[in-house]
Amino acid sequence: MLITDHIVKSYDDELNRLTAMILEMGQLLEAQLEKVLECLTKGDNKIAQEIVDKDIEVDRLENKIDTSAVRLLALRQPVASDLRNVVAALKISAHLERMADYAVNVSKRVIALNQMGPIKYVSSITRLVRLVQEMIRDVLKAYSQLDDKAAHEIWKRDEEVDELYNGFVRELLTYMMEDPRNISPCIHILFIAKNIERMGDHVTNIAEHIHYLVHGTLWSESRK
Amino acid sequence: MLDPKIQVHHLNLFYKAHQVLHNISLDIYRNQVTALIGPSGCGKSSFLRCLNRMNDTIEGVRVEGSILLDGDNIYGKSMDVVQLRARVGMVFQKPNPFPKSIYDNVAYGPRIHGLFQNKSALDGIVEQSLERAGLWKEVKERLHEPGTSLSGGQQQRLCIARAIAVKPEVILMDEPCSALDPIATAKIEELIDELRDRFTIVIVTHHLQQAARVSQYVGFFYAGALVEYGETGDVFTNPRDKKTQGYLTGRM
Numbered sequence: 001m002l003i004t005d006h007i008v009k010s011y012d013d014e015l016n017r018l019t020a021m022i023l024e025m026g027q028l029l030e031a032q033l034e035k036v037l038e039c040l041t042k043g044d045n046k047i048a049q050e051i052v053d054k055d056i057e058v059d060r061l062e063n064k065i066d067t068s069a070v071r072l073l074a075l076r077q078p079v080a081s082d083l084r085n086v087v088a089a090l091k092i093s094a095h096l097e098r099m100a101d102y103a104v105n106v107s108k109r110v111i112a113l114n115q116m117g118p119i120k121y122v123s124s125i126t127r128l129v130r131l132v133q134e135m136i137r138d139v140l141k142a143y144s145q146l147d148d149k150a151a152h153e154i155w156k157r158d159e160e161v162d163e164l165y166n167g168f169v170r171e172l173l174t175y176m177m178e179d180p181r182n183i184s185p186c187i188h189i190l191f192i193a194k195n196i197e198r199m200g201d202h203v204t205n206i207a208e209h210i211h212y213l214v215h216g217t218l219w220s221e222s223r224k
Numbered sequence: 225m226l227d228p229k230i231q232v233h234h235l236n237l238f239y240k241a242h243q244v245l246h247n248i249s250l251d252i253y254r255n256q257v258t259a260l261i262g263p264s265g266c267g268k269s270s271f272l273r274c275l276n277r278m279n280d281t282i283e284g285v286r287v288e289g290s291i292l293l294d295g296d297n298i299y300g301k302s303m304d305v306v307q308l309r310a311r312v313g314m315v316f317q318k319p320n321p322f323p324k325s326i327y328d329n330v331a332y333g334p335r336i337h338g339l340f341q342n343k344s345a346l347d348g349i350v351e352q353s354l355e356r357a358g359l360w361k362e363v364k365e366r367l368h369e370p371g372t373s374l375s376g377g378q379q380q381r382l383c384i385a386r387a388i389a390v391k392p393e394v395i396l397m398d399e400p401c402s403a404l405d406p407i408a409t410a411k412i413e414e415l416i417d418e419l420r421d422r423f424t425i426v427i428v429t430h431h432l433q434q435a436a437r438v439s440q441y442v443g444f445f446y447a448g449a450l451v452e453y454g455e456t457g458d459v460f461t462n463p464r465d466k467k468t469q470g471y472l473t474g475r476m
Binding site: 004005006007008011077078079080081082083084215216217 | 433460461463469472473474
């Protein structure tokens with residue numbers, strides 16, 4: 001979108017730092033999801049607890065982004081693409097933080113599930129997690145490269161997430177009907193799946209912010 | 225609702241052989257504040273001065289195209305320049321009160337144009353103009369002191385009162401706040417917003433945030449051309465032209 005630098009170099013540095021912090025937050029989230037996969041498949045409480053403990057780092061980064069963005073707004077009064085850059089950073093960081101919270105929720109459910117014996121029915125969930133994890137990785141790449149086309153493509157992938165989730169819900173229903181003793185663990189797994197599915201929705205929102213960042217128009221306008 | 229007060233068509237301005245403005249066309253809307261921005265020497269002040277023929281006094285000046293004020297070509301043969309400048313007033317960069325009393329500064333225009341019947345009517349015009357310029361309360365006890373005894377911000381508001389005393393339709397402002405501190409600037413900006421009800425305002429400013437704060441429309445001039453013109457909110461969030469983007473964000 002922009003090739004030239006600011007006349008004031010420190011302004012560029014501040015904007016670049018903001019982008020770097022978003023990407024750092026994204027990497028943290030990806031790592032958290034990797035651990036989610038691990039603790040789901042291994043039923044490992046220790047890893048689940050690590051995810052819970054690590055969340056504070058995501059929160060700290062979000063606060064840092066907020067503070068930097070507010071400072072930038074106050075001191076630089078950015079306009080045009082610079083303004084959109086700062087607004088997008090504020091919004092995207094909020095989505096990343098929320099996704100990290102979902103990872104924590106999943107971990108807590110894993111800990112609860114472990115008390116009920118070996119975790120079953122997780123194979124469909126791991127597919128769901130993989131899918132969302134890829135979407136997060138790609139959307140952050142699209143953000144760092146201001147690649148609106150890629151953002152659109154990622155946005156569409158959420159349909160796949162929804163389909164997978166809906167299929168999984170049907171599957172869980174049959175297990176629950178089969179044997180009422182399955183209900184408790186299945187409810188936990190259902191919530192886990194729901195949390196992952198919600199992450200996909202946040203990815204689509206990030207894709208929409210990338211569109212705004214690149215074009216200066218709202219996503220909804222472009223889809224009329 | 226958006227009704228053009230001034231229509232500029234294919235305006236070219238030359239100082240002798242040197243062309244300063246290139247094919248400018250735009251509508252300036254009634255009761256709106258239009259800000260003109262751009263780097264030094266881009267032609268924005270020259271353009272502003274075309275709107276009340278302030279350039280006429282410069283030797284070798286030549287204007288092509290037309291500027292219509294409510295449909296009347298201001299460069300037409302039947303246009304009386306003195307009348308035109310009463311209809312299109314101007315406020316300059318440096319406050320320039322006449323070396324007269326506060327009262328006489330404001331009364332100057334109405335006296336020249338014979339806009340009143342008697343002393344009390346003139347008193348009324350002076351009070352109303354100072355009131356509208358947000359200065360009345362500060363000066364009502366000292367109307368006969370020299371205009372130059374006021375602070376910079378007050379002097380600029382005095383100049384605005386002087387400009388509006390002749391009941392113009394359009395007020396042109398050339399960097400009206402560049403010599404003022406932030407508080408005096410805020411008062412002028414608030415005043416501009418209030419004056420918009422009665423007048424059409426065109427303001428040239430180097431201060432981008434001021435353009436963003438006070439105007440509804442903004443035109444970006446570069447090298448004598450109007451590069452972009454649109455609603456201020458749109459131009460400041462999503463400029464269409466790369467040059468506008470570069471200028472606004474400081475990437476020239």
